[in-house]
Amino acid sequence: MMDAIKLVVSDLHLGRGRFSAEGIRNPYEDFFFDESFDEFLEYYTQGNYRHCDVELIINGDFLNLLQADILKDGVTITEFDCLIMLQRIVKGHPVFFDSLRRFMYSLNHHISILVGNHDQGLLWGKVEGLLKNVVSPRIEIYHRSRSFDGIYIEHGNNYDILNGFSTMDSIKKSPLNGETVLNIPWGSYFVLTFVYPRKKDTPYLDRIKPLRRYIRWGLLFDTRKTAATLMQMVWFYIVNRFHPDAQRRRKFHLTIEHVMESFKLGSITDIAVAILKHTNYRIVIFGHTHRAMHREEQGKQYLNTGTWTDIVDMGIDNPGRHTKLTYALIEYESNQPRASLREWHGRYRVESEIRGWS
């Protein structure tokens, strides 16, 4: 019999649901596993876990609060915009949110939510309030990290130069009209103005890993389209680099080294290794890269919880399109926590829908 466990998931990227109210397919949805998630919570609250203290930790990018089509100019995000986005996400995922609500009925169940770069809007008090209204007033929101029992958990975007933001100045006054808006990082401008409009035709565009190799493939096999896209990326940079908004312009004052640095998925792993080496933490858990990972050295562990969206893997070792519902399970043995990286299989399904193979 277990006393307490913690479940860590990340990068669920809940959007407005698979279909619009009119029944039209929503190309911006990235999360398709509401039922599996429901079974997941059910499993860890029954049987051996029935009387167990269970904490669900959602380690960043829980919600997709970068929905360009809702925003007035496509990039300026106000608190009100985030409330609208959150409302639509809740409406689009009734099974998921019912599941969270039911989980929280029991007082020995807890939910902690960490802010990621796709849900920076959770930093706003009213957005947090709305989420608490929807799920439970007992949920806890952590703006940067959560640590306990020698475990350090953070989304990880702050170690990625294109997606980092300081919680100190992540809400600013717009220079255009004095309105309070989110101070979004470079990567969010890219998602809103470059990726978002292209997802209509290429819904998996932001799920390709590593992008570098995809570009190389593209140049070889689809030369004209890839070259055009690369030119558009250069244009995206120029427009922002010389933008009338000084704050936005300054953000794009980056050198090529910065950009190349951000293409390397390894760097966040290096940070985790450094934390384990130089602090007393014994377990570090990140998300953000969408690549599940588990490293163990001298009893110290680094885990990356991956993502529940699919990824288009361009790697040589395991190419293809994969979905792995990965999570970290933290168990306690005589008060010592141990973490393991796991994959949720849930109930066997005889069929499922294939999406976006255009």
Ligand SMILES: [Mn+2]
């Ligand atoms: Mn993510």
